[in-house]
Amino acid sequence: MEEYALIMRHQDGKALASPEQMQIWMKQTMDWIGGIAAQNKFVSGTGLPFEDARVVSSSHVVTNGPFGDIKETIGGLIIVKAESVDEAVEFAKGCPVLMGEGNTVEVRKIAKGDGVH
């Protein structure tokens, strides 16, 4: 069993959503995560709120959020257990973020810290 990070990317982090819409997304996300947890495949996860986001560049210039220059932004990530990358991809397919046009979920294997990976 490997661990994979499912990284949710939003095409447009600046897009405003109504509180009602936010609530629906929240429920869908919680149901999606609950479904993975019900298979005992959930490891951990966190949402990454857009407020108070900062970008620190190589010259230590700090800008407010990634939204000025880059349109695409990370909204959150969860880590799951999966037999293979294919199973992790199946989990990713259920992510409600994908209902948004242009949004993506990136699947990445977690390094084991064994000096090889």
Add this chain to the structure above:
Amino acid sequence: MEMAHDIAADTFLQAMETWAYKGIPANPVAWLYTVAKNKARNSIHRHQVFSGKIAPQLQNVASEIPEPDIDLSDKSISDSQLQMLFAICHPSVSTEAQIGLSLRILCGFGIDEIADAFLTNKETINKRLFRAKEKLRLEQVQIEMPDAAEIDKRLETVLTTLYLLFNEGYYSESKDVQLRNDLCLEAMRLTYLLLENEQTDLPPVNALLALMCFHASRFEARKKENGEIILYQDQDETLWNYELITKGGYFLNRAAQGNQLSKYHLEASIGYWHTIKADTPEKWENILQLYNRLLQIAYSPVAALNRTYALSKANGKAEAIAEAEKLNLTTNHFYYVLLGELYTVIDNEKALHHFREALSHAKTQPDKQVIQQKTDRLLNMSRVSS
């Protein structure tokens, strides 16, 4: 600790010998306590171990007539039980062995019952308990309350033990209603002991007691006189104990202090929603979200199955069937019960097939009865509609 263990074992042995010839006494629990106390007193006289602490208490015990109701709230008994609980829950001993020792020494469980609870055999349990006692001896663990920093670490195991003790009573196969209720009350009493102590009056402990109160409120309503289980939706809610429900609410409120969210908080909140009988969308949406969170911090097959049932109530059966098929619990009879429930109305033939599968996997009589009830109901329903 060794002595307490010997006394418990001796007492149960004497019970078996005496009861076999003279019949079971009117109040077996009181009888056991009295015999155990007498044994403890004799033992203390011989060994002079606990002379300062326990002996004065024991002199008050009436030696000739067994009291029908022995006062268990007595402070020094409480204190020594709490101390014993924490001594057992020492980090040098594996969690499983801690639970086993607690069940054996504090609750007088038989090796058979403990083996059952752990889904293993007597030999394994005997070895595990023996090794654990050796460890406690080597570590020279004292029977005393640990200091504040240590309490936090050990409290989790203590709570797990009490939780399992309560479940043992609540879901026991035994037809002896009194005995089962006693196990639950014993678990609640020990949990309440923790709340009476300032150091252990903590949010998860309050949440655990709230959970127990909510469950215990259905004692009267969930079993027929012959011990047969009455399903939640068939229960007469006028038999629910509203005093216990109110108490549960009180402890859940106290549990809300601080920002810790334990599995007991989530389970108690689920228990709270079950004290509202009416099937509202709000109820099931809340239960679903609580299970979603519970599974993230503490997976269990039961929680996974209940979550899927809540999903069917909140989001519809089609979604729940798809999710159920991913659960991979094909050796669990409740898995087939769930599938049977989900397919009922949608495809009664499939539902029946799953209930039969469930019946073939069920091990205990109460479980088989519940499944049979569901099968009968389905058959009645099909007959009416056809």
